[in-house]
Structure formats: structure tokens, C-alpha cells
Amino acid sequence: MNRADATAESAKGTGPLSGILVVDLTHVLNGPFGTMMLADLGARVIKVEPPGGGDDTRTYGPFLNDASLYFASVNRGKESVVLNLKDDGDRTIFLNMVRRADVVAENFRPGVMARLGFSYAELSKVNPRLIYASSSGFGQTGPLANFPAYDTIVQAMSGIMSMTGFPDGPPTRVGTSLSDLLGGLNLFAGITTALYAREKTGRGTHVDISMFDATLAFLEQGTMEYAATGHALGRIGNRHPFLAPFDLYECADGHVAICCGNDHLFAALCSAIGRAEMASDARFQANESRVKHVAALKVELEAALKLQPAAYWLKIIHEAGVPIGPLLDVAQALAQPQVAARAMLVEAGGIKMTGMPIKLAGYADAAARPPAPALDQHGARLREEFSR
Amino acid sequence: MNRADATAESAKGTGPLSGILVVDLTHVLNGPFGTMMLADLGARVIKVEPPGGGDDTRTYGPFLNDASLYFASVNRGKESVVLNLKDDGDRTIFLNMVRRADVVAENFRPGVMARLGFSYAELSKVNPRLIYASSSGFGQTGPLANFPAYDTIVQAMSGIMSMTGFPDGPPTRVGTSLSDLLGGLNLFAGITTALYAREKTGRGTHVDISMFDATLAFLEQGTMEYAATGHALGRIGNRHPFLAPFDLYECADGHVAICCGNDHLFAALCSAIGRAEMASDARFQANESRVKHVAALKVELEAALKLQPAAYWLKIIHEAGVPIGPLLDVAQALAQPQVAARAMLVEAGGIKMTGMPIKLAGYADAAARPPAPALDQHGARLREEFSR
Numbered sequence: 001m002n003r004a005d006a007t008a009e010s011a012k013g014t015g016p017l018s019g020i021l022v023v024d025l026t027h028v029l030n031g032p033f034g035t036m037m038l039a040d041l042g043a044r045v046i047k048v049e050p051p052g053g054g055d056d057t058r059t060y061g062p063f064l065n066d067a068s069l070y071f072a073s074v075n076r077g078k079e080s081v082v083l084n085l086k087d088d089g090d091r092t093i094f095l096n097m098v099r100r101a102d103v104v105a106e107n108f109r110p111g112v113m114a115r116l117g118f119s120y121a122e123l124s125k126v127n128p129r130l131i132y133a134s135s136s137g138f139g140q141t142g143p144l145a146n147f148p149a150y151d152t153i154v155q156a157m158s159g160i161m162s163m164t165g166f167p168d169g170p171p172t173r174v175g176t177s178l179s180d181l182l183g184g185l186n187l188f189a190g191i192t193t194a195l196y197a198r199e200k201t202g203r204g205t206h207v208d209i210s211m212f213d214a215t216l217a218f219l220e221q222g223t224m225e226y227a228a229t230g231h232a233l234g235r236i237g238n239r240h241p242f243l244a245p246f247d248l249y250e251c252a253d254g255h256v257a258i259c260c261g262n263d264h265l266f267a268a269l270c271s272a273i274g275r276a277e278m279a280s281d282a283r284f285q286a287n288e289s290r291v292k293h294v295a296a297l298k299v300e301l302e303a304a305l306k307l308q309p310a311a312y313w314l315k316i317i318h319e320a321g322v323p324i325g326p327l328l329d330v331a332q333a334l335a336q337p338q339v340a341a342r343a344m345l346v347e348a349g350g351i352k353m354t355g356m357p358i359k360l361a362g363y364a365d366a367a368a369r370p371p372a373p374a375l376d377q378h379g380a381r382l383r384e385e386f387s388r
Numbered sequence: 389m390n391r392a393d394a395t396a397e398s399a400k401g402t403g404p405l406s407g408i409l410v411v412d413l414t415h416v417l418n419g420p421f422g423t424m425m426l427a428d429l430g431a432r433v434i435k436v437e438p439p440g441g442g443d444d445t446r447t448y449g450p451f452l453n454d455a456s457l458y459f460a461s462v463n464r465g466k467e468s469v470v471l472n473l474k475d476d477g478d479r480t481i482f483l484n485m486v487r488r489a490d491v492v493a494e495n496f497r498p499g500v501m502a503r504l505g506f507s508y509a510e511l512s513k514v515n516p517r518l519i520y521a522s523s524s525g526f527g528q529t530g531p532l533a534n535f536p537a538y539d540t541i542v543q544a545m546s547g548i549m550s551m552t553g554f555p556d557g558p559p560t561r562v563g564t565s566l567s568d569l570l571g572g573l574n575l576f577a578g579i580t581t582a583l584y585a586r587e588k589t590g591r592g593t594h595v596d597i598s599m600f601d602a603t604l605a606f607l608e609q610g611t612m613e614y615a616a617t618g619h620a621l622g623r624i625g626n627r628h629p630f631l632a633p634f635d636l637y638e639c640a641d642g643h644v645a646i647c648c649g650n651d652h653l654f655a656a657l658c659s660a661i662g663r664a665e666m667a668s669d670a671r672f673q674a675n676e677s678r679v680k681h682v683a684a685l686k687v688e689l690e691a692a693l694k695l696q697p698a699a700y701w702l703k704i705i706h707e708a709g710v711p712i713g714p715l716l717d718v719a720q721a722l723a724q725p726q727v728a729a730r731a732m733l734v735e736a737g738g739i740k741m742t743g744m745p746i747k748l749a750g751y752a753d754a755a756a757r758p759p760a761p762a763l764d765q766h767g768a769r770l771r772e773e774f775s776r
Contacts, residue, residue: 016584016585029608062616063616069616070612139726139747141730142729143726148647148711152626153711154713155645156644157715157721158716159716159718160564163564164564165560166557166558169554170643172554172560172625173552174552174566175610175624176552176609177609178562178606185573190747192580192581193429193746193748194404195584196587197404197405197748199584199587205404205751207746207749208749209745209746210745212726213747214745216721216727216742217732217744219718220461221565222564222718223722223740223742224450224458224461224741227450227739228450229450231719237561238560238561242448255544257538257541261538324541325535325536328545328546329547331619333604334611337530337532338527338530338531338532339604341530342598342601344601344605352614354604354611356605357602357605358578359527359597360595361508361593362591
């Protein structure tokens with residue numbers, strides 16, 4: 001056992017999910033993100049990769065010292081074995097894994113697992129305690145079950161792009177693969193729910209997660225507007241629909257976010273920026289009226305804010321008790337001391353990546369994590385272990 | 389017991405979390421979204437609200453028949469009792485609840501629970517099996533623990549706004565309260581993890597979730613670019629950084645999302661739109677070169693696509709085997725038959741809202757859900773039940 005393996009093994013002994021065995025057929029982003037959360041919390045995750053190069057993302061940039069950061073960032077702490085699921089010998093090894101597994105996870109297009117002979121009905125016969133966890137673009141059921149799903153397509157079809165951006169601008173993609181990642185996070189949560197339920201029932205279940213469902217569940221004001229009026233909510237940029245000032249504002253050298261939930265905070269803000277008289281301006285006295293005159297309000301506030309840099313206003317306005325924060329790029333965001341204090345930038349195999357947001361007292365939340373595996377790195381040992 | 393209560397009670401008996409008792413001190417959006425997921429899966433969730441009107445969101449619009457859709461959408465299936473946590477009698481009732489609870493959930497600013505005498509250390513003495521679940525803007529620890537946190541501020545400070553939008557446009561807020569909702573979803577997942585772990589250890593734990601951590605964990609390409617170069621990823625609009633065509637495209641009457649992951653799909657797309665010659669254009673032959681000439685590629689593709697409406701291209705290009713989907717507003721998105729087929733638009737108390745994205749075989753996933761409670765609706769019964 002090499003040093004990385006030893007580190008991985010020692011982490012497994014202590015997490016809230018230690019003792020859980022996951023056979024992980026997921027690939028690309030959505031499924032692997034969810035199973036990485038299982039590994040982070042102590043589950044043993046065996047990544048089963050196809051012959052011919054393994055998970056496609058091993059070839060995706062950006063690269064650091066020949067390692068795909070894409071692959072590394074969602075596969076830390078897993079073991080890797082290459083199995084050809086159409087080969088009889090490899091199928092036997094896979095089924096031996098299934099027999100002893102707590103979880104099988106997959107994110108193929110619906111129907112692929114059944115064609116391999118590995119449907120939920122079939123695998124739950126092999127192991128009735130098995131939690132069979134599927135993640136897909138639109139789910140295992142319904143008229144769109146087989147519709148091609150990429151994050152951009154799911155974002156477009158869920159309505160989230162239509163709500164993101166400015167009234168005079170185009171619909172806007174969330175700048176990260178939101179639907180993929182939400183699918184993965186729900187997959188993780190569905191598995192932990194099923195693990196708990198199994199303790200009561202003794203039986204496994206089929207967890208059926210869809211990127212589309214997961215995104216719909218996040219539409220918030222969009223769904224509320226539809227429920228109230230039957231109509232779609234348009235794009236309103238960065239501001240809050242019902243509160244003002246509650247937006248990004250431009251200073252001399254960048255933006256700040258200011259959030260005034262009530263008239264008292266607004267008055268404090270006006271004093272802090274040297275514009276106390278604004279608080280008694282008829283247009284701005286009450287929140288309802290400020291929302292009506294939100295464009296004029298922004299012009300007035302920015303006229304003052306643009307006279308000084310963001311750092312100046314962050315201090316002055318914060319000290320006045322008004323909620324304010326800086327607009328940061330990712331490099332600035334990750335350099336904040338809060339990130340290190342919460343182990344939210346970890347290192348795995350020499351690569352920096354974001355950490356585990358679920359913090360549980362009594363369990364380690366290490367800033368050093370076991371690396372993502374090389375292709376078939378644990379193949380020989382795993383083939384031996386699951387030869388019977 | 390009225391009819392709504394009866395419906396709520398019957399749902400409790402059958403979910404994967406049935407038998408779990410949650411004392412829910414959360415308010416506004418982030419915590420309530422997480423505890424609603426517990427209720428959706430069969431937990432009994434008692435919402436403890438403060439005197440003087442209860443959860444602030446009861447007064448938030450939009451309204452339907454005097455009901456706040458905001459409140460209704462994240463509190464379905466819960467019971468409500470008003471308790472004054474500074475009053476001795478009410479504190480006794482609360483502590484009786486804690487003694488019998490599996491979970492206490494709260495999303496106050498860090499320090500508030502301790503000032504009430506209800507820190508994790510104190511409540512875990514009352515009930516060592518208690519899972520004490522906290523959600524906050526920046527977490528219970530670190531230099532920003534007490535920093536004021538609203539969704540817009542957390543989005544700004546996490547870097548997600550800097551990555552969303554167009555290169556020539558401003559940083560853009562995700563058009564939903566992403567950081568609030570991600571905090572809530574992680575709170576749910578942390579609680580289910582802790583419930584499973586408790587089955588093994590017999591002990592509860594403190595779940596410490598932060599909206600900021602939860603958002604950082606979703607930065608994806610942003611973190612990869614930082615790990616590779618130390619620099620921040622800029623805004624690139626709706627396109628994919630490494631694949632083309634992979635973007636929103638304008639048709640005669642609206643947008644479609646087209647995702648070509650390889651040269652073969654690109655050639656199929658060119659034929660489908662009557663521009664077969666584009667596939668042999670030197671600028672467009674290979675993906676790497678298409679990414680370099682991505683602006684020119686978009687101009688050429690849209691010149692063809694703008695000749696017909698989106699519905700025409702959705703049929704033609706889909707039939708050519710190229711991944712394509714429509715850009716929909718929220719009303720269109722929620723009207724898709726897939727939404728009803730997966731019970732992702734449910735009705736609770738006469739109000740439409742999005743459903744539960746975690747689907748587990750063997751457990752009901754009803755399209756009719758118990759409503760959110762009126763303020764103190766279950767107060768008399770709960771005060772009696774927990775009087776000792």
C-alpha cells in the first residue's frame with residue numbers, strides 16, 4: 001500500500017459514512033460530484049471505469065502537471081478499476097462487488113443499465129439491501145427520460161436562464177454547471193436518506209434523481225410568480241424584486257453588494273455615505289416607494305459611492321451597521337481567510353480544489369485529502385478482492 | 389384533527405424519514421427550505437415561531453388569497469407553534485421538545501442560540517442523541533462567522549457573480565437565491581448523513597452549514613482555473629469554455645441551446661441546417677479550432693437558424709441526433725408534461741409550488757402535499773403534548 005492509499009484508508013475509518021461500500025459507475029461531472037461527497041465523508045468508493053481510457057474527463061483541461069483538474073476535482077479519495085461490463089469475467093467481478101455493496105451509483109442515459117442486464121430489478125435480486133442510485137438529465141420516467149441532457153440544455157429548459165441576467169440583455173447561463181452539480185448534490189442526499197431508511201426497513205431502494213427536477217426545485221420567485229399569476233418572471237438583473245436598496249453598486253474601482261431590508265438601515269446607509277437628506281426624499285422614504293424608484297435610487301447612491309474605492313465604503317458602511325460585502329472574483333474569493341478557516345480550499349494529490357461543505361462535529365474535516373486515482377490504479381487489488 | 393392535519397399525518401407514516409421529530413427554529417428561506425425536504429420525506433417538523441407575527445416571510449409577497457407564496461413554498465407539511473424562547477414556561481415546552489427530538493434546526497446568526505442558553509453543548513446534554521443542525525451565511529467558525537449574510541452578499545463574495553454574465557457586461561446575480569437554497573439543501577443532506585451515522589454511533593452531532601461554503605463547492609471551472617494558474621476565470625456568457633458549438637443560439641422567434649461535444653455531431657448539425665459546407669471550413673473542422681473561432685461560428689450558425697422559428701429547428705436538429713433544447717421561460721418550463729409526470733409541480737393548500745427532487749422507489753411522491761401551517765395552527769395541541 002503506497003502512501004496515498006494509506007492516507008485514503010485512514011480517512012475511511014473515521015467518517016460518518018465509514019463502512020459504506022459504493023460501486024461507482026458514474027462519469028463526467030454530475031454523478032462523480034455526488035459520489036465524491038460520499039468519499040469525503042468516509043465511504044469507500046470504487047470507481048469502475050470503461051476500457052479505452054476510462055472516464056472521459058481524464059482528457060479534459062485545464063491540466064496541472066499532466067493531471068486533469070476536471071477529473072481530479074470530482075474524484076478525490078476514490079479507488080479506480082477498469083472493467084468491461086460486456087465481458088463475462090469482468091461482469092462476475094462487478095456482480096461480486098454488487099453483492100457486497102451498500103450503494104451502486106450510475107448516471108448513464110436511462111436504459112443503458114437495463115441493456116447491460118444491470119437494472120434495479122436485476123441488481124436488487126442479487127442484493128436486496130442495495131441502494132441503487134441513478135442520476136440523469138430528466139429522470140428515469142416521463143416523456144423526456146431519453147432526451148439528450150447537457151447542463152446548458154437543462155438550464156435552458158428549466159427556466160433558470162430566462163430568469164438570470166438583465167431586462168435589456170439576453171437570457172444568461174449560470175456561470176457554473178449548476179444543473180449537473182445540483183443533480184450530484186441531490187444524488188448524495190438521496191443516498192444518505194436511503195441509507196438511513198435502510199436501517200429501519202432492512203431494504204434498499206432506487207434513488208432516481210434528475211438534473212431537471214433538481215433545477216426546478218431552485219426556481220424560487222419564478223415558481224411563486226407562476227403560482228400567483230400564471231405568468232413568467234422576467235429578468236431583473238442583480239436587484240431584489242421587493243426590497244431596495246438591495247443590489248450591486250459601483251464604487252470608484254469596483255462593485256459592492258448592499259442589502260437594506262428596512263427603512264432604518266436605509267437611513268443609516270444615507271448618513272454613512274454623506275447623503276443623509278436622501279432618507280427624507282419622498283421617493284425614498286419607504287421601501288415600497290424605493291422599489292418603485294429603484295433606478296433613480298441607484299443613480300443617486302452610485303453618485304456618492306463612485307467618489308471612493310470599494311475598500312473605503314466596505315469599512316464605512318459596515319461600521320454603520322448596514323449589510324455590505326465586496327464583489328470578488330474567484331481568486332479573491334478563495335484567498336479570503338474564511339476559506340482556509342473552514343477548510344474550503346483543500347489539497348488532494350498536489351491540486352487545490354474546493355472542500356466539503358457539510359461539517360459535522362466529531363468528524364475530521366481535513367484540508368489534505370486523498371488524491372483522485374490514476375486509471376486502474378487499484379485494479380489488481382480490486383480484481384483479487386472481488387474475484388469471489 | 390381537521391382534514392389538512394389528517395393528510396399531513398397520513399403522509400408521515402410512510403416516508404423514509406417517518407418517525408423522525410424535527411424541532412424547527414429556522415426562518416426566512418435557507419433553513420426552511422432544508423427542513424421542508426425533511427417534511428416532504430415523512431419527518432414530523434414542528435416550526436417554532438416567535439411572538440409578534442412569526443416567521444417574517446408570512447408578510448412577504450407575492451400573495452394568493454392572502455397567503456404568502458414565499459412562506460407557503462418552503463413550509464408545506466410543517467406544524468406551527470408560537471413560543472417565546474425568553475419566557476420560562478415556553479422554554480420548558482421547548483426543552484421538552486428537544487428531549488424527544490431527533491433534530492433541532494436553526495439558522496440564526498451565530499451566537500444567538502448560545503445567548504438563549506440553547507447552544508449545541510447545552511442541548512446535547514439534554515439529549516445526547518440530538519442532531520443539532522445550524523445553517524448560517526458564513527458558518528459557525530472563522531473570521532466571517534458574524535458577517536451579515538444575505539444571498540446577494542454571499543453570491544458576491546463567493547465569486548459566482550463574477551463568473552456569471554457576458555465578457556462585455558456586468559457581474560450577474562444568479563436569478564434565484566442560489567446561496568440560500570444551496571445552504572438549505574446541504575443542511576438537509578447533513579442532517580440525513582447525521583441520522584445515518586447516529587444509527588452506528590448512538591450519538592448526535594452538530595451539523596454546521598454555511599451558504600458561503602455551499603456556494604464555493606459549486607464554483608467548478610472557476611476553482612480549476614485558479615488551481616491551474618492562480619488567476620480568476622472571467623465571464624464567457626452562455627458558451628462552454630472548451631467545446632463549440634455549445635451555447636444558446638437565436639432562431640427567428642427565440643433561442644435554442646445546442647450542444648455538440650464532438651466533430652461528428654458538428655457535421656450532423658451543419659447538414660441539418662443546410663450548411664454542410666461549414667463542416668469542412670478550415671476554421672470549423674476540429675473542436676479546438678471552432679473554440680478559437682467561436683464568435684465567427686456563432687454568426688454563421690445564427691445566419692441559418694434565424695431563417696426559421698425555434699420549433700422548426702428543435703424538430704429538425706433533434707432528428708439529426710444533435711443535442712438541442714428550447715430556451716423556456718418559467719411558465720413554459722413548468723407546463724412541460726415531464727414536470728407533471730415527475731410530480732415536480734405539486735399543490736399544497738391550493739397553491740402550486742415545485743415538488744421534491746429526491747425520488748425513492750417504494751415511497752409515495754404525491755402531487756398533493758399538506759399545506760404550510762397558519763401561525764400557531766397547532767399551538768394548543770403541541771403545548772399540551774410537550775407540557776411534560
